[in-house]
Amino acid sequence: MSQIILYTIITLVAIGAISAIILYFVAQKFKVFEDPLIDQVEEALPAANCGGCGFAGCRNFAEALVKSETFEGLNCPVGGNEVMAKVASILGREAIVQDPLVAVIRCNGTPEFRPRTNSYEGAPSCAVAHSLYSGEGGCPHGCLGCGDCVDVCDFDAIHMNPETGLPEVIDDKCTACGACVKACPRDIIELRKKNKKDRKIFVSCINEEKGAIARKNCKVACIGCGACVKVCPFDAITMENNLAYIDPVKCRLCRKCVVVCPTHAIHEIGFPPPKVKEPEANTDTETTKAADNETKLKD
């Protein structure tokens, strides 16, 4: 009996030893050299695997970073400048500082402003609804409210507001990975420059129809009147296809356009309540700065 056990042990040890030797030589023969830097860079990345950088995952992005000469066109929106600086120090290169971005919903078609003329009961997906028809409110550009953007968000940063039927972005959680931008079949979501205190000024409408038609479907649509273009002191607003667009880089958040917009399509978010007296034209930026300071003091 004990002999059997002994033989078994000897046989298994022998097989194990032979296999180990074979495996060792095979491993030597088929060895693939992998830059140890890739592991280090991957370690520094946020490991979200969100695809925001345009690569399949953090590992692929790390490989691309190690391979590339400069960091041009390579950016991890989730980690931001901090992570990119860390990666740069690992690789001994210079980091490109990028403005942090945040997702912005450019539609304000709540049932109040954009009355629902029919009800959709097809598959609960914006992509499907968009391929079928113009939507519950008649606006062919507006938010369909099925929440494709909510489904794709890996960071729990976008939620549907049941009252308005529109998605809302939580700025602190948003990493600007761009998944929602890709998921939205109507291109409503845009990544815009993140300003101080999450302040935002943007045209909350993407309807390119003529003013009268756009207005018929939605009370807060951009009607392409051009009042904002005229009033903007920084040439930040352009008008194309009956739709105003505020360049987030040129915009200095003076809020003049917000006041003149007849349909209230231009939104201001994160500003203190408006003062009774309108600021003068030339001191405008300063007053906003002053307002900044005031709120800082309050904080």
Place this chain on the structure above:
Amino acid sequence: MGLLTFSRGGIHPPENKISAGKLIESPGQPEIVIIPVSQHLGAPSKVLVNRGDTVKTGQVIAEPNGFVSTNIHSSVTGKVLKVDLFPDSSGYRRQAVQIQVAEDEWVDGIDLSEDLVKDFNLSTEEIRNKVLQAGIVGLGGATFPSHVKLMTPKGKTAEYLIINGVECEPYLTADHSLMLEKSAEIVVGIRIMMKGLGVEKAIIGIENNKPDAIEVITKASAEYNNIKVQPLKVQYPQGGEKQLVQALLKREVPSGGLPIDVGVVAFNVGTIYAAYLAVQKNRPLIERVVTITGKSVKNPSNFLTRVGTPVSFLVEKAGGLPEDTAKVINGGPMMGKALSNLDVPIVKGSSGILLIKEDEAHRKEMQSCIRCSKCVTVCPMGLEPYLLMTQAEKGMFEDLEDNKVMDCIECGSCAYTCPSSRPLLDYIRLGKAEVGKIIRSRKAV
């Protein structure tokens, strides 16, 4: 020979042919018509008229913009109010011509009499040209320009002309009423199309739930040995081109192919009648039979409707919108799409308007797939709808293409039969659209 039908898949939805046997009537003309310039598959036509122009009935208002495109004619006499974007049946705005209707005055050279003109002496080329000039497209619903179908691609020969008188879609009776009332004209139309294609044999497929139509067409075609009427066993979607070819000739159209690949060209009876009018009477395609029906519609009708007539006008003529209406469908219950606006115009491809009552209008709540494989069993194209839906949902478009999503004829049998009420067709349509984009971009490179 016993009754034929296609061999793979198929379902038997309730027929509900309420408007069957109703004579074709004219609903009159509305005050304003909107004529879209894209009423066919292919490139939208190029508008020839301007705001303020006066147009006559039958006048060309848009010309073909490419090979797969066709003429669009004014369906009324009157003044052009606008050439602008108007909502089509999907609610999206597309280019259309809006015309204020005046007293009907046709352009010269059109024979408006009802007399049957039997004889024709035209070459293949002339027939094809007349079909193109008259703006004829497939009236079964696909609206593929007919003159393109008449041109047999090089290396292929047409052997049979198949006429689709199946009308398998529940509720709709437009083709049925046309066959009953215009049988002699249809037979002349068939002879014209046979000449246009250069084929010797024609088969008319009619489901045997329309015995009266089978009888009159058989009688009308009795003197021609090469035109055969074939009654078919009722089964949805027999009206699908590929299913009909399979039912009649036992020939399988290859995946991604057309009936011409197996030597067949198929036309709907409505298209055949339009071809008769175009060739023998010089009349362009400006009106078609549209069924207005529904369980609570006061006066279900088959209206000979001018293209561009608003849906609301027809509903009014059929007794008004019943109070319990919850959904208005453009087309039949299986393949039609719900309308979000009743002011949209009737186009060449509109075969019916269906008004659904509140208690029948809503979908059941979607539940999980229970892997019963009913959708696979009923799919007439032999696809796996549950798989296609999942892949479309997950955005796996390359896999969708491998699984032959483009072969789907969108008959809706899968969604109809699904015990979990899963929106299979919704997602498959989305998948088809995305895969179509991928294929086009690949071709463009």
